[in-house]
Amino acid sequence: ETGVTQTPRHLVMGMTNKKSLKCEQHLGHNAMYWYKQSAKKPLELMFVYNFKEQTENNSVPSRFSPECPNSSHLFLHLHTLQPEDSALYLCASSQGVMDNEQFFGPGTRLTVL
């Protein structure tokens, strides 16, 4: 295991629902990331947090709302999603944003009906 856990592992939601994805890292890292992985597309960086502060929002629609209460936990709050938002959402962490090696969690498979 990589030391990065994500819950839930699978999520099915309707377009009007509100749900949250949770990520926790047990590595003592200071930087955390959300990625979207869709079929036949490269990994897309969504958000970057460094010491709980958001340092990058990669033009992500506002229906995705991240939250980082501390360096070990990262949430992705979802509301009024679209079917095209169905994908695998991966959380990752690194020692710092200056460190290239990222450790990924297993992902949450999201299906929007």
Next chain:
Amino acid sequence: GENVEQHPSTLSVQEGDSAVIKCTYSDSASNYFPWYKQELGKGPQLIIDIRSNVGEKKDQRIAVTLNKTAKHFSLHITETQPEDSAVYFCAASLSGGYQKVTFGIGTKLQVIP
């Protein structure tokens, strides 16, 4: 921005044979090139990386080569085993400061026993 192209998208080899996956990048300033392996139901895991000050790096059965002039790098797996079956991603970024990591689209490797 950086653009990373990866091929082939799928690769089948007989157990014991070698597998080669190739990537090209567009930004000549990129100097860090990691390779990730993603097994079914898991997040990507770093397996080997190379920096632009070296041309080749080996770790047991895997090796990566880098041609800075041509802006391409390759992953070589020798004596393939069924457990090598996975999706492999190449990536490119700058080191020494925060820069977004750009990933390739992935290669699904199947090792046939």
